[in-house]
Amino acid sequence: MINQSQTLQNKTLRALLPGDALTGGGTEGGKKAALAEIDASCRVPVLFFFLSGLAWLLAGTILALVASIKLHTPGFLASWEWLTFSNVRTAHLNTVVYGFASQISVGVTIWLMCRLCRIPLVAPGLITVANLFYNLGVTVGVGGILIGDSTAIEWLEMPRYATPILFISYALIAVWTIVTFRLRAERHLYVSQWYLLAAVLWFPWLYGTAQVMLLIEPVRGVVQAAVNWWFAHNVLGLWFTPIGLASIYYFIPKVIGRPIHSYYLSVLGFWSLALFYNWNGMHHLVGGPLPAWMITVSIVASVMMLIPVITVAINHHFTMVGHFGKLKYSPTLRFMVFGAVSYTLASLQGVASAVRSISEVTHFTHHTIAHAHLGMYAFFTMVMFGAMYYILPRITQREWPSNGLISLHFWGVALGIVLYVVPMSIMGFIQGTMLNDAAVRFLDVVQFTLPWLKLRTLAGLLLAAGHVAFVINVGWLLVRMFEPYRKPVVSILTGEAETVAAAKLP
Amino acid sequence: MSVIAFILLGSVVLLPAAGLLALRWATSTGQFRCPDKAALLPFDEVEPVGMETDCILGGNRR
Amino acid sequence: MSYGPLLFLGILFTLATSWVGLVLLPHRQMGALGQHTDTNTAAIYPADRSGEAQQGAEHYRSLGCVYCHTQQIRPEGYGSDIERGWGRRRTVSRDYIHDKTVMLGTMRTGPDLTNIGERQADAAWHYRHLYNPQITSPGSIMPPHAFLFDVRTIGQAGRSTNALVLEGPFAPPAGQEVIPTRRAEQLVAYLRSLKSSGDLPEAPVKKEEAQ
Numbered sequence: 001m002i003n004q005s006q007t008l009q010n011k012t013l014r015a016l017l018p019g020d021a022l023t024g025g026g027t028e029g030g031k032k033a034a035l036a037e038i039d040a041s042c043r044v045p046v047l048f049f050f051l052s053g054l055a056w057l058l059a060g061t062i063l064a065l066v067a068s069i070k071l072h073t074p075g076f077l078a079s080w081e082w083l084t085f086s087n088v089r090t091a092h093l094n095t096v097v098y099g100f101a102s103q104i105s106v107g108v109t110i111w112l113m114c115r116l117c118r119i120p121l122v123a124p125g126l127i128t129v130a131n132l133f134y135n136l137g138v139t140v141g142v143g144g145i146l147i148g149d150s151t152a153i154e155w156l157e158m159p160r161y162a163t164p165i166l167f168i169s170y171a172l173i174a175v176w177t178i179v180t181f182r183l184r185a186e187r188h189l190y191v192s193q194w195y196l197l198a199a200v201l202w203f204p205w206l207y208g209t210a211q212v213m214l215l216i217e218p219v220r221g222v223v224q225a226a227v228n229w230w231f232a233h234n235v236l237g238l239w240f241t242p243i244g245l246a247s248i249y250y251f252i253p254k255v256i257g258r259p260i261h262s263y264y265l266s267v268l269g270f271w272s273l274a275l276f277y278n279w280n281g282m283h284h285l286v287g288g289p290l291p292a293w294m295i296t297v298s299i300v301a302s303v304m305m306l307i308p309v310i311t312v313a314i315n316h317h318f319t320m321v322g323h324f325g326k327l328k329y330s331p332t333l334r335f336m337v338f339g340a341v342s343y344t345l346a347s348l349q350g351v352a353s354a355v356r357s358i359s360e361v362t363h364f365t366h367h368t369i370a371h372a373h374l375g376m377y378a379f380f381t382m383v384m385f386g387a388m389y390y391i392l393p394r395i396t397q398r399e400w401p402s403n404g405l406i407s408l409h410f411w412g413v414a415l416g417i418v419l420y421v422v423p424m425s426i427m428g429f430i431q432g433t434m435l436n437d438a439a440v441r442f443l444d445v446v447q448f449t450l451p452w453l454k455l456r457t458l459a460g461l462l463l464a465a466g467h468v469a470f471v472i473n474v475g476w477l478l479v480r481m482f483e484p485y486r487k488p489v490v491s492i493l494t495g496e497a498e499t500v501a502a503a504k505l506p
Numbered sequence: 507m508s509v510i511a512f513i514l515l516g517s518v519v520l521l522p523a524a525g526l527l528a529l530r531w532a533t534s535t536g537q538f539r540c541p542d543k544a545a546l547l548p549f550d551e552v553e554p555v556g557m558e559t560d561c562i563l564g565g566n567r568r
Numbered sequence: 569m570s571y572g573p574l575l576f577l578g579i580l581f582t583l584a585t586s587w588v589g590l591v592l593l594p595h596r597q598m599g600a601l602g603q604h605t606d607t608n609t610a611a612i613y614p615a616d617r618s619g620e621a622q623q624g625a626e627h628y629r630s631l632g633c634v635y636c637h638t639q640q641i642r643p644e645g646y647g648s649d650i651e652r653g654w655g656r657r658r659t660v661s662r663d664y665i666h667d668k669t670v671m672l673g674t675m676r677t678g679p680d681l682t683n684i685g686e687r688q689a690d691a692a693w694h695y696r697h698l699y700n701p702q703i704t705s706p707g708s709i710m711p712p713h714a715f716l717f718d719v720r721t722i723g724q725a726g727r728s729t730n731a732l733v734l735e736g737p738f739a740p741p742a743g744q745e746v747i748p749t750r751r752a753e754q755l756v757a758y759l760r761s762l763k764s765s766g767d768l769p770e771a772p773v774k775k776e777e778a779q
Contacts, residue, residue: 035552071677074701074711081715086632116547152629152671189537190547209513222661223595224670230590254548257558263545267538281590287642288672289659291597294590329561360647364638364676390560403563435676438651442679443707450709 032118032185039394041120042111045127046395049107050388051478052135054471056099061464063092068460072453082146090145090157097155097235098166099138101376104384105243106130106173109196111391112250113177116193117184123176130172137165153214153224155232160215167211170204177201191266195246198274203239206231222289230281236375237277241343244383245269245312248340251390252319255333256326261318269311276304283354286363302354309347316340331406335386338414342378349374349425361436366449367428374421377463382413385470392477401476405469412466419459427452601662604768613766617666617758624758627751629669636710638673638680639762644774653687654680656765657773663764678710685762694756695732695748703738716752719744 067088069076077083114121121127141158144150149159158166177200181193210231213219219227249266253259260266279301282294320337327334349371352358362368389406393399400406427449434445532538549555603612617625628634641655649655659682664670673680688694696703699717701710717732722745731745740746748756767773 032550035550070711071709074709078711079714084632084713085711086635089635090632148630150630150632152632152634152669154674186547187535188544188547189532190544205517209517212513218668219595221601221664221667222670222672225672226590226595250548253545254553255558255560257549257554257556259545259549259555263541267541279590284674285672287646288640289661289663291661298590326558326561328564330558331563332560356646360642363647364674368674400562406563436648438648438653442652443705446677446709447707 033120035115035394038114038118038120039111040397041124042114042391043395045121045124045131046107046111046391048128048131049103049110049134050392051474052131053100053103053107054474056095056103056138057467058471060092060095060100061460061467063088063095065457065460065464067092068453068457072450072457082148087146087148087150090150091142093155094142094145094157095138097376098141098158099135101240101380101384103131103134104388105199105240106134108247108384108387108391109173109177109200109243111395112192112246113180113196116186116190116250117180118186119180119183122180122183126172126176126179130169130176133165133169133172137162137169140165151215153228155235156210156214156228160211163207163211163215167204167208170207174200174204190250191260191263191270192246192250194267194270195242195249198270199239199242199246203235206234206238225285225288226282226290226294229284230278233281233284234278237273237280240376240380241273241277242270244339244343244380245273247383247387248316248336248343251332251336251386252316252340254390255330255336256320256323258319258323261315265311265315269308269315272311273305273308276301276308280305280354283359286354286356286359299354299356302351305347306351309344309351313340313344331400331410332386332390334410335382335389339379339383339386342374342382346371346375346379361432362428363432365428365432365435366424366452367432370421370424370428373417374425378417378421382417385409385413388474392474396477396481398477398480400473401480402473405473405476408469409466409473412462412469416459416462416466419462420456423452423455423459601665603665604662604766606767611766613768614663614666614764617761620754620757621761622668622758624754624756624761625668627755628758629671631713631755633681634671634673636673636675636677638676639682640672641680641682641764649680652679655683657768657771659764660768660771662768662770678708681759681762682764683762685760686765689760691756691760692733694759695752696734698752698755699732699734699746700738703734713752716749716755718747718749720747721745 066077066083067085070078070085070088074085110121110127137158141162144159144162145157150157151159156163177197181197210227213227214224214231218224249260280298282290282298283302286295286299288295316337324337327337353362353367353371389400431445431449434440434448435442537544546555553559603614605612639659641649641657641659643658644650650657663682664672688697693704695717697705697710698713700712700714701708702712719740722728722731722743727745728747731747734740734746765773
């Protein structure tokens with residue numbers, strides 16, 4: 001009975017695999033596919049996720065600018081109810097987190113899994129369906145927020161009628177990842193695969209549980225806050241962070257042509273992250289109406305995060321030592337290194353903010369918002385940009401049309417995010433100090449924040465410029481994809497110097 | 507309460523069980539032996555160690 | 569790496585227990601909280617909310633007020649919540665048992681609202697503030713919520729009793745009056761119900777020294 005179902009399972013799995021990439025018996029250890037073949041098989045599914053993600057990035061950027069302006073100019077677009085600051089801010093968060101960041105994550109995950117498992121992409125239909133459900137879910141969810149159906153639970157604002165659509169998509173992606181893992185030709189796991197498998201399997205469970213406990217059968221009282229921040233922090237720690245780190249661990253070695261400094265350290269970093277990160281959630285509620293022991297546990301876990309963070313920082317640094325000169329030549333490396341350094345800084349800032357004496361000052365201020373953007377943008381988004389710079393030419397088999405746009409993108413967003421995070425962090429700290437002085441009128445604190453909030457809008461414009469530059473380059477790349485290919489395939493993959501075609505490129 | 511209890515208690519059992527299975531799989535397939543070899547997994551014959559990729563700025567096109 | 573498996577074992581076990589610790593246990597600890605009856609005055613705290621105020625809570629949620637306003641008072645000596653007059657004591661779990669969606673908030677772009685019903689008991693203040701925050705709080709960055717009000721021509725019977733009293737640049741054109749909609753009325757009912765200063769065994773209100 002067992003043998004029958006196993007044979008059936010093997011047959012079904014093999015039927016999913018295109019061509020003759022798998023030979024021999026069993027579902028593991030088949031023939032390893034060539035990199036070019038893998039990249040070609042990934043083209044359409046990964047493009048679907050990247051392009052829809054970038055469309056949401058543009059929408060999210062516009063929403064971000066509107067929200068930023070509304071904070072220092074409250075009369076801006078104030079007559080439309082669907083565009084209140086709360087709606088726009090919420091729509092921005094959900095658009096960039098679920099519409100953009102998560103979809104690029106899935107695209108990168110798909111490509112990395114195929115590359116590291118050494119098989120061409122299996123079950124493209126599954127990915128396509130997942131992508132359709134995904135975009136439908138985000139559209140319905142963000143639309144629901146704008147018409148007033150937001151749940152007002154941070155990071156879970158999409159109404160109940162939208163979230164099952166997203167859940168199905170996440171579940172399909174998890175299934176695809178397991179199938180790919182089972183069919184892999186490379187039997188050994190690289191550290192990136194540990195991170196990706198953990199993220200992709202953990203997230204649907206996390207999402208579903210939070211939905212049930214907060215929206216479908218809501219728990220009573222302040223337990224809602226506990227569940228809310230257990231969820232929201234784990235989205236960062238067990239969905240985005242692992243995918244970001246998985247990317248850094250693959251792309252930095254690939255670009256510089258050297259393996260990571262210590263594989264042992266990288267695995268240690270993974271497990272200590274899994275151990276400590278998911279206890280952090282209650283540090284969002286320091287001083288709040290919850291049992292003190294819960295909050296203390298989260299503060300302790302937050303401090304313990306220094307272990308995986310420093311481990312990862314050491315590993316990345318020693319991998320890069322001696323190769324920093326290559327930052328001049330590789331956009332992927334620039335974004336990855338920027339992201340890796342930001343990961344360390346964001347984590348250190350996070351650990352500091354969790355400690356009671358500092359939280360007393362920074363809680364409820366713009367410092368927290370700055371921290372959120374240091375983590376989600378300066379770390380995660382920059383890493384995703386770097387990944388796209390590597391993956392897109394390889395799946396489309398075309399070179400980036402414009403180096404100028406690449407530089408504009410990098411410098412625009414790098415300067416933009418520094419101009420965002422540094423002033424807002426400082427301002428938030430001062431704001432908190434003023435708030436903690438009862439002699440200072442509240443409205444005076446508000447007045448103090450205004451010039452800094454205007455500076456943030458300026459930073460947002462820089463970020464927007466970078467995004468536009470990137471999207472133009474991507475669009476141009478796609479147009480190129482439909483043109484007859486002008487350079488031999490081998491030049492992208494083996495690095496042989498180009499010949500005639502180079503003169504024609506801008 | 508019943509749905510929550512089902513989720514909560516079920517997960518407390520399933521998650522560590524899944525983790526233990528993963529651990530057993532990992533040790534039995536030798537994932538933790540030879541960590542230095544594992545570090546070389548991103549590389550292969552076409553893109554070996556020592557070959558830089560993605561050098562597209564600064565006048566290079568590789 | 570023979571201790572590797574042992575390390576992984578511990579980590580995996582902790583993955584599940586963290587969730588037990590942060591979700592399951594508090595659920596058991598706080599899920600059974602009920603109202604407290606004062607032995608001296610027989611007052612029940614927290615009091616149930618009126619139907620209008622409960623509707624108002626839904627509007628508070630839908631309008632997203634939580635993104636700029638908190639509803640939690642930190643302990644005395646930690647921050648200056650109590651010194652600012654935002655509450656007479658810290659808030660505790662029992663204060664939130666009636667909230668369908670607990671909206672503790674994470675940003676104080678605007679002041680904390682836990683006890684706004686005590687600080688601003690006058691409904692007229694709330695209507696003017698919602699219509700245009702600059703009326704009551706010049707320099708505020710809270711956006712105007714004019715969409716919560718109707719601007720109508722004053723009828724034969726004269727000004728309505730619930731029309732807002734507005735002056736200067738905020739007044740409507742001559743012959744017009746500003747009337748709160750049902751939504752505004754319910755929201756204000758909710759805001760005026762926000763009082764969390766009941767004496768509780770786990771959070772007693774500091775008694776004032778003899779005056």
